Amino acid sequence: xxxxxxxxxxxxxxxxxxxxxxxxxxxxxxxxxxxxxxxxxxxxxxxxxxxxxxxxxxxxxxxxxxxxxxxxxxxxxxxxxxxxxxxxxxxxxxxxxxxxxxxxxxxxxxxxxxxxxxxxxxxxxxxxxxxxxxxxxxxxxxxxxxxxxxxxxxxxxxxxxxxxxxxxxxxxxxxxxxxxxxxxxxxxxxxxxxxxxxxxxxxxxxxxxxxxxxxxxxxxxxxxxxxxxxxxxxxxxxxxxxxxxxxxxxxxxxxxxxxxxxxxxxxxxxxxxxxxxxxxxxxxxxxxxxxxxxxxxxxxxxxxxxxxxxxxxxxxxxxxxxxxxxxxxxxxxxxxxxxxxxxxxxxxxxxxxxxxxxxxxxxxxxxxxxxxxxxxxxxxxxxxxxxxxxxxxxxxxxxxxxxxxxxxxxxxxxxxxxxxxxxxxxxxxxxxxxxxxxxxxxxxxxxxxxxxxx
RNA sequence: GGCGACGUGGCCAAGUGGUUUAAGGCGGAGGUCUGCAAAACCUCUAUUCGGCGGUUCGAAUCCGCCCGUCGCCUCCA
Numbered sequence: 001x002x003x004x005x006x007x008x009x010x011x012x013x014x015x016x017x018x019x020x021x022x023x024x025x026x027x028x029x030x031x032x033x034x035x036x037x038x039x040x041x042x043x044x045x046x047x048x049x050x051x052x053x054x055x056x057x058x059x060x061x062x063x064x065x066x067x068x069x070x071x072x073x074x075x076x077x078x079x080x081x082x083x084x085x086x087x088x089x090x091x092x093x094x095x096x097x098x099x100x101x102x103x104x105x106x107x108x109x110x111x112x113x114x115x116x117x118x119x120x121x122x123x124x125x126x127x128x129x130x131x132x133x134x135x136x137x138x139x140x141x142x143x144x145x146x147x148x149x150x151x152x153x154x155x156x157x158x159x160x161x162x163x164x165x166x167x168x169x170x171x172x173x174x175x176x177x178x179x180x181x182x183x184x185x186x187x188x189x190x191x192x193x194x195x196x197x198x199x200x201x202x203x204x205x206x207x208x209x210x211x212x213x214x215x216x217x218x219x220x221x222x223x224x225x226x227x228x229x230x231x232x233x234x235x236x237x238x239x240x241x242x243x244x245x246x247x248x249x250x251x252x253x254x255x256x257x258x259x260x261x262x263x264x265x266x267x268x269x270x271x272x273x274x275x276x277x278x279x280x281x282x283x284x285x286x287x288x289x290x291x292x293x294x295x296x297x298x299x300x301x302x303x304x305x306x307x308x309x310x311x312x313x314x315x316x317x318x319x320x321x322x323x324x325x326x327x328x329x330x331x332x333x334x335x336x337x338x339x340x341x342x343x344x345x346x347x348x349x350x351x352x353x354x355x356x357x358x359x360x361x362x363x364x365x366x367x368x369x370x371x372x373x374x375x376x377x378x379x380x381x382x383x384x385x386x387x388x389x390x391x392x393x394x395x396x397x398x399x400x401x402x403x404x405x406x407x408x409x410x411x412x413x414x415x416x417x418x419x420x421x422x423x424x425x426x427x428x429x430x431x432x433x434x435x436x437x438x439x440x441x442x443x444x445x446x447x448x449x450x451x452x453x454x
Numbered sequence: 455g456g457c458g459a460c461g462u463g464g465c466c467a468a469g470u471g472g473u474u475u476a477a478g479g480c481g482g483a484g485g486u487c488u489g490c491a492a493a494a495c496c497u498c499u500a501u502u503c504g505g506c507g508g509u510u511c512g513a514a515u516c517c518g519c520c521c522g523u524c525g526c527c528u529c530c531a
Binding site: 028029030036040043070154177179224225226227228229230231258259294296298299300306310311313320345353357361420423428432441444452 | 456458459460466467477478479480481488489490491494496525526527528529530531
């Protein structure tokens with residue numbers, strides 16, 4: 001039985017999908033810049049969720065949107081002095097590059113707000129017809145006070161929130177708490193025709209419209225970062241439930257924690273590694289995923305290069321254990337217990353740190369089993385299966401070339417071999433030092449000498 | 455002011471009433487291997503869970519107070 005923490009009820013609940021296919025919506029990114037590791041965290045968490053659900057036999061239909069019309073995009077386009085479509089196209093490409101690099105599987109559908117404009121407008125019309133929204137001067141607003149349980153996700157009270165509200169109240173609203181569904185066009189901004197005149201959708205409505213279109217009016221899981229709870233998800237709930245009458249809009253609301261840094265010094269030293277593509281140039285996707293999955297998804301993982309480095313070393317343990325070869329014998333390593341532990345941990349609100357502990361323990365058993373000469377092939381296969389659920393590739397990170405060609409290295413290794421054979425240790429060590437200086441590691445195992453870059 | 459999260463070994467991080475005198479990873483120490491190393495593997499590495507009280511036969515786990523860190527309150531994964 002899979003149990004997941006529902007932000008809406010603030011408890012772990014048994015996961016029971018509405019239909020044969022799990023309907024999952026994950027808030028994607030606003031495409032005005034490269035993805036950073038915070039986006040990676042969210043992508044990875046929900047990638048693991050979908051992988052695990054499939055591992056447990058569910059069919060999953062996952063939708064992750066692109067917000068491709070938004071103030072930040074318009075600002076960016078103005079700054080760079082290019083059409084806004086160029087910005088969104090560029091960063092959608094960048095997003096997929098990052099996701100692919102992190103071994104995050106593509107969602108079933110990646111809709112864009114601009115491509116679902118008829119659905120967005122249709123949904124707004126429904127809300128107006130139902131009395132939940134009103135138009136004024138070419139804009140449309142959602143009537144928050146019309147929804148009795150508004151604030152149920154964030155636990156906020158409208159009036160208390162308004163007290164703390166900063167900034168000016170947009171003119172045209174009946175109530176300061178109301179939010180825009182449709183924004184009347186302003187000069188030099190993208191616009192679409194609508195029954196209320198040219199304009200563009202507000203931020204929240206697109207997700208409701210796209211979820212309705214691509215999944216249906218009631219879904220199983222809605223995910224995103226903790227920072228989206230208010231106002232974004234609160235408003236999505238208000239719109240969706242007011243329009244469809246289907247309550248709750250999503251059975252389970254899942255929110256991943258946000259990255260934490262150790263302070264100003266830290267983020268400075270991180271430099272551009274905060275950007276996913278830069279991080280991928282420095283670390284393997286496996287290391288980045290392990291660094292993230294070693295914390296529970298609802299906590300706030302510490303962003304620290306050292307920790308990703310540690311994860312890189314940890315991954316090696318798994319990678320090497322999986323490569324252990326063994327004879328096929330009657331006596332084989334029993335790995336079922338470890339798989340059971342893995343499943344138990346994952347069933348409990350995706351407890352990946354605990355699931356990983358089972359995998360690491362199994363790896364140790366594999367190594368010990370190899371030394372004892374028992375058959376570990378089933379166990380290594382099991383590690384492959386389980387790590388796949390977590391999205392690990394188990395591919396060694398690309399080794400950095402350091403100027404020397406393979407032939408040159410081979411020649412030096414040969415020199416050293418000769419020196420060693422003649423017990424000229426000083427000469428042999430000198431060659432080894434030379435190679436190490438060039439980033440080549442030498443290893444004498446079982447009478448054989450091998451080398452590797454990095 | 456409101457809503458909420460968190461404080462576990464040198465670092466990261468599970469565990470939320472007894473099977474835990476606290477998983478797992480990194481680091482460290484010892485060992486195997488080696489000419490010596492490196493790498494790899496094996497073993498060990500918190501009688502203790504921010505502080506002080508309380509509830510209980512029993513608490514890291516529940517309650518109260520205190521100290522500290524952090525997120526959100528209409529830009530945000």
